[in-house]
Amino acid sequence: MxxxxxxxxxxxxxxxxxxxxxxxxxxxxxxxxxxxxxxxxxxxxxxxxxxxxxxxxxxxxxxxxxxxxxxxxxxxxxxxxxxxxxxxxxxxxxxxxxxxxxxxxxxxxxxxxxxxxxxxxxxxxxxxxxxxxxxxxxxxxxTGCYAATITLALAPLIAAGVADPADIVVVASSGTSGAGRSAKVNLLGSEVMGDLSTYKTGAHQHVPEIKQATGADSLSMTPVLAPMPRGILATVTARPIGRTHPREVLQAAYADEPFVHVLPEGQWPHTAATVGSNSCHLQATVDVDSGRIIVVSALDNLGxxxxxxxxxxxxxxxxxxxxxxxxxxxxxx
Ligand SMILES: NC(=O)C1=CN([C@@H]2O[C@H](COP(=O)(O)OP(=O)(O)OC[C@H]3O[C@@H](n4cnc5c(N)ncnc54)[C@H](OP(=O)(O)O)[C@@H]3O)[C@@H](O)[C@H]2O)C=CC1
Ligand SMILES: CC(=O)N[C@@H](CCC(=O)OP(=O)(O)O)C(=O)O
The missing domain is CATH 3.40.50.720 (NAD(P)-binding Rossmann-like Domain)
Structure with missing residues (x-):
C-alpha cells in the first residue's frame, strides 16, 4: 500500500x-x-x-x-x-x-x-x-495557471535587478479548459472556434498573485481566450535595468530545475510542446527597437x-x- x-x-x-x-x-x-x-x-x-x-x-x-x-x-x-x-x-x-x-x-x-x-x-x-x-x-x-506561467518568466529578472518592477506588461493566451468545465455561452465550440478575444481586460485576479510572488510593483496583464483546449503562452515585457541579458539570468536561475527549461537560443516556446507535462518552456530576448526585455513562457494550464x-x-x-x-x-x- x-x-x-x-x-x-x-x-x-x-x-x-x-x-x-x-x-x-x-x-x-x-x-x-x-x-x-x-x-x-x-x-x-x-x-x-x-x-x-x-x-x-x-x-x-x-x-x-x-x-x-x-x-x-x-x-x-x-x-x-x-x-x-x-x-x-x-x-x-x-x-x-x-x-x-x-x-x-x-x-x-x-x-x-x-x-x-x-x-x-x-x-x-x-x-x-x-x-x-x-x-x-x-x-x-x-498557483493560478497564468500566475505560474508569468511568475516563472519574471521572478528571476526582478530578483536579479535586471527588470524594472514598476514597468511590466503581459499579454497571455489561454486554452478554454482554464475556465473550468461548467457550461458558459462564451465557451461553446461555435463561439470559441475561429476566434480570439480578450477577457477580464484590465482586471484579472492573478495580477495581485503575480505581484506578490515576483515583487512587481506595477503589472498590466491582458488575457486572451484561445481556440484550443489546453495551454498558456505568456509574453512578458519589462523595462530593462542595466545591460545583463535576461536569458543569462533565467539560465542561471533554472539550471538545476527539472521542469523549467530555457530553450536553446533561437527556439521559442510552443504551448503544444508542454501539453501533458509538468514543464514550463522559456525564451528571452531584448527588443531591437524599444530595448525592452521580452520573455515568452509556455506551459499546460492543467499541468x-x-x-x-x-x-x-x-x-x-x-x-x-x-x-x-x-x-x-x-x-x-
Ligand atoms: N482549469 C484550470 O486550468 C485551472 C484551475 N485551477 C483551479 O482549480 C479549481 C478547479 O478548477 P476546474 O477543474 O477548472 O473547475 P471545474 O469547473 O472543471 O470543476 C469544478 C469541480 O468542483 C465541483 N464543485 C462545483 N461546485 C461545488 C461546490 N459548491 N461544492 C463542492 N464541489 C463543487 C464540481 O463538481 P460537479 O461536476 O459534480 O458539479 C467539479 O468537480 C478552481 O479553483 C480553479 O480555479 C487552477 C489552475 C488552473
Ligand atoms: C481561460 C480562463 O478563463 N482562465 C481562467 C483561469 C483561472 C485559473 O486557472 O486560475 P484560478 O485558479 O485563479 O481561477 C481565468 O482567466 O480566470
Whole structure:
C-alpha cells in the first residue's frame, strides 16, 4: 500500500488531470474521488479518458476524504476553506483554488469576493526558498495557471535587478479548459472556434498573485481566450535595468530545475510542446527597437499550471522524489 490520497472536485478538468497523474504515480494510491452534482457517477462516465479507473465519485465531505494522508482540493473559489476546516489536522492538503494564495485579505476580497480564509504556503517550488517551505508545510496553496506561467518568466529578472518592477506588461493566451468545465455561452465550440478575444481586460485576479510572488510593483496583464483546449503562452515585457541579458539570468536561475527549461537560443516556446507535462518552456530576448526585455513562457494550464504542479508540491510535502509520477515531456502533436 502506498501513500493514500484523495481528490475533491474530481469531476472537473483539474480534478480529472489529478486522477490521471495519480493513477500513473509509483507511490500514491487513490482512495477517494469526490464531486458535487455528479457524486454517484462512475469516474469513467465523467472522464472517458480514464476508462479503466474503477471508481465512483463520492460526496465532497470530510467523511469521504478524511481517511487519506493527503487531499487535493480542486473546487471552485470559496469552497476550499470550509472543507479544509473539517478535515482531520493530520491530513495534508494541496488546494488548487485561490482561497489561500494571497497574503492581503483586502486584495482577495476585491478580486474574488467573500471573506478571505487565510494564507497557506505558496506552491511554486522554483521560487527561492519555496521548496523548503513546501517541504515543511501540511497546507499548500497551488498557483493560478497564468500566475505560474508569468511568475516563472519574471521572478528571476526582478530578483536579479535586471527588470524594472514598476514597468511590466503581459499579454497571455489561454486554452478554454482554464475556465473550468461548467457550461458558459462564451465557451461553446461555435463561439470559441475561429476566434480570439480578450477577457477580464484590465482586471484579472492573478495580477495581485503575480505581484506578490515576483515583487512587481506595477503589472498590466491582458488575457486572451484561445481556440484550443489546453495551454498558456505568456509574453512578458519589462523595462530593462542595466545591460545583463535576461536569458543569462533565467539560465542561471533554472539550471538545476527539472521542469523549467530555457530553450536553446533561437527556439521559442510552443504551448503544444508542454501539453501533458509538468514543464514550463522559456525564451528571452531584448527588443531591437524599444530595448525592452521580452520573455515568452509556455506551459499546460492543467499541468504545471494546476494538477501536475500540485503533484510536484505533494511529492515535496510527502518527502518522496519531487519528479515522481510527473513527465518532463509533452505529447505533441
Ligand atoms: N482549469 C484550470 O486550468 C485551472 C484551475 N485551477 C483551479 O482549480 C479549481 C478547479 O478548477 P476546474 O477543474 O477548472 O473547475 P471545474 O469547473 O472543471 O470543476 C469544478 C469541480 O468542483 C465541483 N464543485 C462545483 N461546485 C461545488 C461546490 N459548491 N461544492 C463542492 N464541489 C463543487 C464540481 O463538481 P460537479 O461536476 O459534480 O458539479 C467539479 O468537480 C478552481 O479553483 C480553479 O480555479 C487552477 C489552475 C488552473
Ligand atoms: C481561460 C480562463 O478563463 N482562465 C481562467 C483561469 C483561472 C485559473 O486557472 O486560475 P484560478 O485558479 O485563479 O481561477 C481565468 O482567466 O480566470
Amino acid at each position: 502506498g501513500i493514500r490520497v484523495a481528490v475533491a472536485g474530481a469531476s472537473g478538468y483539474a480534478g480529472g488531470e489529478l486522477l490521471r497523474l495519480i493513477a500513473g504515480h509509483p507511490e500514491l494510491d487513490l482512495v477517494a474521488a469526490t464531486a458535487h452534482t455528479q457524486a454517484g457517477t462512475p469516474v469513467s462516465v465523467v472522464h472517458p479518458q480514464l476508462t479503466g479507473l474503477d471508481l465512483t465519485l463520492g460526496a465532497t465531505d470530510a467523511a469521504t476524504l478524511g481517511d487519506a494522508d493527503l487531499v487535493f482540493l480542486a473546487l471552485p473559489h470559496g469552497q476550499s476553506a470550509a472543507l479544509a476546516a473539517q478535515l482531520p489536522g493530520g491530513v495534508k492538503i494541496v488546494d488548487l483554488g485561490a482561497d489561500f494564495r494571497l497574503r492581503d485579505a483586502a486584495l482577495w476580497e476585491r478580486y474574488y469576493g467573500g471573506a478571505h480564509a487565510g494564507t497557506w504556503t505558496y506552491g511554486l517550488p522554483e521560487l527561492p526558498g519555496q521548496r523548503a517551505a513546501i517541504a515543511a508545510s501540511d497546507r499548500v496553496a497551488n 504545471k499550471g494546476a494538477a501536475a504542479q500540485a503533484v510536484q508540491c505533494a511529492n515535496i510535502m510527502l518527502g518522496i522524489p519531487e519528479t515522481a509520477g510527473l513527465s518532463v515531456f509533452g505529447v505533441a502533436p
